[in-house]
Every structure is written in structure tokens, then in C-alpha cells.
Amino acid sequence: MSVPASPPAIAAGSLAFKRINRAMVFGGFSTFALLYCVQPLMPLLARQFALTPAQSSLVLSVSTAALALSLLLSSVVSDRIGRKPMMVAAMLGGAVLTLASACAQNFTQLLVLRGLLGAVLGGMPAIAMAYLGEEIEGPSLGLSIGLYIGGSAFGGMLGRVLASVLSDFYSWRLALAAIGAAGLYAAWEFRRSLPASKNFRRIDVTSQRGVAALVDGIRIHLADRGLPWLFALSFLLMGCFVSLYNYIGYRLLGAPFALSQSGVGLLSALYLLGIFSSVWAGRLADRLGRRNVLWLFLSVMLSGLLLTLANALPVIVLGTGLFTFGFFACHSIASSWVGRRARAPQALASALYLFFYYLGSSVIGALCGVLWSSSGWAGVVGLLGGLLGVGFIIALRLRGLTPLPLATLAPVA
Numbered sequence: 001m002s003v004p005a006s007p008p009a010i011a012a013g014s015l016a017f018k019r020i021n022r023a024m025v026f027g028g029f030s031t032f033a034l035l036y037c038v039q040p041l042m043p044l045l046a047r048q049f050a051l052t053p054a055q056s057s058l059v060l061s062v063s064t065a066a067l068a069l070s071l072l073l074s075s076v077v078s079d080r081i082g083r084k085p086m087m088v089a090a091m092l093g094g095a096v097l098t099l100a101s102a103c104a105q106n107f108t109q110l111l112v113l114r115g116l117l118g119a120v121l122g123g124m125p126a127i128a129m130a131y132l133g134e135e136i137e138g139p140s141l142g143l144s145i146g147l148y149i150g151g152s153a154f155g156g157m158l159g160r161v162l163a164s165v166l167s168d169f170y171s172w173r174l175a176l177a178a179i180g181a182a183g184l185y186a187a188w189e190f191r192r193s194l195p196a197s198k199n200f201r202r203i204d205v206t207s208q209r210g211v212a213a214l215v216d217g218i219r220i221h222l223a224d225r226g227l228p229w230l231f232a233l234s235f236l237l238m239g240c241f242v243s244l245y246n247y248i249g250y251r252l253l254g255a256p257f258a259l260s261q262s263g264v265g266l267l268s269a270l271y272l273l274g275i276f277s278s279v280w281a282g283r284l285a286d287r288l289g290r291r292n293v294l295w296l297f298l299s300v301m302l303s304g305l306l307l308t309l310a311n312a313l314p315v316i317v318l319g320t321g322l323f324t325f326g327f328f329a330c331h332s333i334a335s336s337w338v339g340r341r342a343r344a345p346q347a348l349a350s351a352l353y354l355f356f357y358y359l360g361s362s363v364i365g366a367l368c369g370v371l372w373s374s375s376g377w378a379g380v381v382g383l384l385g386g387l388l389g390v391g392f393i394i395a396l397r398l399r400g401l402t403p404l405p406l407a408t409l410a411p412v413a
Contacts, residue, residue, distance in 0.1 A: 009137035009199070020136070021144060024194075027194075028128070030183050030187065030190070034094045035067070037098070037160065038163070039242075042057060044167055048172075049107040053373060059107075062118065064365075065115075065358070065362040068118075068356075068357075076214050088187060091187035092187045094120050094183055095184040097113055097114075101176050129353075132148065134199045139286060143279065146336070168262040226341055226401045227338065231355075235359060236394075238358065239363060242361040252264050274325065274328030278329060285333045294330060298326065298330055298395050299326075302388045304319045305385055309378065338353045
């Protein structure tokens with residue numbers, strides 16, 4: 001019996017490509033807005049609940065840690081129930097839990113709700129990357145993932161800015177409620193716009209045990225010569241990015257800058273640079289090769305970080321902008337590289353990348369909280385600079401990575 005041919009991959013410019021990218025922009029927006037809207041609220045929560053900066057950072061770290069752990073299970077579940085249902089459920093659940101967080105009566109309740117939010121949102125990021133890898137043709141994949149990450153950047157920016165402004169004029173509770181309502185609308189638009197999977201192949205639950213499938217899949221991906229380095233890079237990238245935005249607010253609220261909560265929140269408008277850089281870097285990587293541009297954008301990140309040591313506010317803003325530009329470009333390149341290189345199960349490869357991505361957010365973010373209390377901003381920059389240096393070495397090592405043969409996978413940049 002002949003095996004039916006797979007449906008053709010979706011190319012840039014087609015109607016399906018436009019529908020997918022519209023949905024993914026809403027998906028990226030919702031995930032980052034719901035997850036990171038609490039970041040500018042950390043000083044407010046520290047004052048209201050009598051917390052140290054490191055303790056208040058748990059409101060974000062507990063979410064990203066739960067998200068990291070749930071990603072692996074979500075990838076296995078999505079292999080059985082499908083990509084779209086999993087992503088829709090994640091977006092809807094995240095919005096509802098954000099609305100519930102606005103009603104938390106104490107910090108413990110808030111942490112529990114934020115942990116549940118992270119666990120629920122695990123059904124979105126890795127599954128989105130797997131969906132794109134399955135449905136979009138290779139030459140258009142960098143652009144498509146760049147647009148998804150651009151939506152993430154916009155969501156992260158708008159979530160932070162709205163949370164800062166609303167908390168400044170009203171309260172942090174109203175801020176979370178407004179963002180939760182926006183998340184409900186994003187989930188509706190996502191479900192309406194995203195086409196059903198054409199190239200997804202459901203795994204028969206009777207053919208293998210879930211835990212065994214998970215372990216075997218992890219073993220396959222960790223045995224690859226390139227994927228473990230990309231996973232390590234994701235840990236470093238996200239850990240550095242979140243840590244900078246976690247603690248630069250404390251610096252700018254204090255002397256000699258004494259900015260308002262809204263003023264600090266407006267710094268997140270620099271995420272607009274990420275919307276541009278993620279798409280532009282995706283196209284550049286499709287054209288020149290990921291190995292040839294990744295190290296360059298890591299250099300941009302490191303340069304921007306060092307500029308934040310200045311005591312002049314315009315220079316700090318410039319440095320934060322360069323850092324943000326470089327981060328989203330690196331994330332776009334590295335995540336699309338995973339999508340191009342990964343063998344089946346692809347969803348698990350994306351999940352592993354994002355597992356380390358969000359684990360870095362939790363671990364490095366917590367370490368920087370300790371350094372901020374003991375050594376101030378110079379200590380934070382010292383740690384982040386060293387970690388980016390390690391990332392630069394990894395990028396140089398990846399330049400020598402041998403592409404997988406065409407018979408194994410689509411050409412790798």
C-alpha cells in the first residue's frame with residue numbers, strides 16, 4: 001500500500017502563511033504579556049508585602065520555572081491531542097489565571113497563581129515552534145519564527161508598559177485584570193485565525209509509554225552535535241535578558257535618577273526594537289546562514305550591557321536598547337536553528353530549547369537578585385557579562401557545526 005504524500009509546506013506570501021503569522025503574533029503577544037507583566041510591578045509588590053528585591057522576583061521566577069518544567073510534558077501531550085487545541089487551551093488558561101491573580105489576597109496566593117500560570121502557558125511556546133517547523137517551508141521558516149518572536153516582543157513591551165502606567169495611576173490589581181482581559185481577546189483571535197495542522201502526525205498512545213517516549217526523545221536530541229549547544233545558549237540568553245529588566249528598574253527608581261513607576265515602565269518600549277530585530281535577523285539568517293550572524297548579535301548584546309554601567313540616563317537607555325535588539329535577534333536565530341535541525345519528535349526539541357530558556361530566566365534571575373543586594377548594578381553587569389562571554393564562545397563553536405545531510409532533514413543554515 002502506498003503511503004499518502006504529505007501536504008506541501010506553506011510558503012511565504014500565501015494566504016495560509018498570512019493566517020498562521022497573524023495567529024502567531026497574537027500567540028506570542030499573549031504569552032509574553034501574561035508572563036512578564038509582573039516584572040515592572042516587583043518594586044510595588046516588595047513595598048506592599050515587605051519583601052526584599054530577591055523575594056519579590058519570585059513572582060516572575062516561579063512562573064518561568066513552572067513553565068520550563070511543563071514544556072516537556074506539554075510537548076508529549078501535544079503529540080497526542082494536536083498542536084492547535086493545546087495552544088488554544090494554554091492561552092485561555094493563562095488569561096483566566098492572570099485575572100485571578102488580580103484578586104490575590106497575599107503574596108503566597110499570588111505565587112501559587114503565578115506558578116499555575118507558568119504551568120499552563122507551557123502548552124504554547126514549544127508547540128508554536130513545532131507547528132511552524134512542521135507547516136512552514138524551510139526557506140520561509142526564519143521569517144515566520146521571527147514574526148512570532150516579534151509578537152512576543154510586542155506583548156512583553158505592552159504588558160510591562162500597561163502594568164506600569166495602570167499601577168502608577170490606579171493599582172497593580174487593576175493592571176493585572178486589564179492584561180488578563182487582553183489575553184482572553186488574544187486567545188479568541190488565535191483560535192479564529194490559526195489553520196488546523198496539515199503535516200501533524202498523531203502518536204498512538206498505545207504504541208509507547210509517555211515517559212519512555214519522553215526519555216527516548218530527550219536522548220535523541222542531546223546526542224545531536226549542535227542542539228545541546230543551542231539549548232545551553234538559550235539558558236544564557238534568556239537569563240541575561242530577564243535579569244537586566246528585573247533589576248534595572250530598581251536602579252532607575254533610586255538616586256540619582258528617581259524615575260516614576262511609569263517612567264521605568266516606558267523603558268520597555270525598547271521592545272519595539274526586538275520586533276524589528278527578530279524579523280530582520282530571521283530574514284538575514286535565511287539568506288546568510290545562522291552560523292554566520294549569531295555571534296555578531298551576541299556582540300551587540302554585550303556592548304549594550306556595558307553601556308548600562310554609565311551614570312547618564314540617555315546612555316543607559318541606549319545600552320538597554322542595543323541589548324534588547326541583540327537579544328531578540330539571537331533568540332530568533334537560535335530558535336529557528338533548532339526548528340531546522342531537529343529530528344522527530346520536533347515538538348520535544350523545541351520544548352527542550354525553551355525548557356533551558358525559561359530555566360535560565362529563573363536561575364540567573366535569582367542569582368542576580370542576590371548580587372544586586374550585595375554588589376549593586378556593577379555586580380549584576382559583571383555576572384551577565386561573563387555569561388554572555390560564554391554564549392559568544394558557544395556561537396563561535398556553532399560556526400563549525402556540520403549541517404545534517406539532506407536525506408535526514410531539510411537543509412540547515
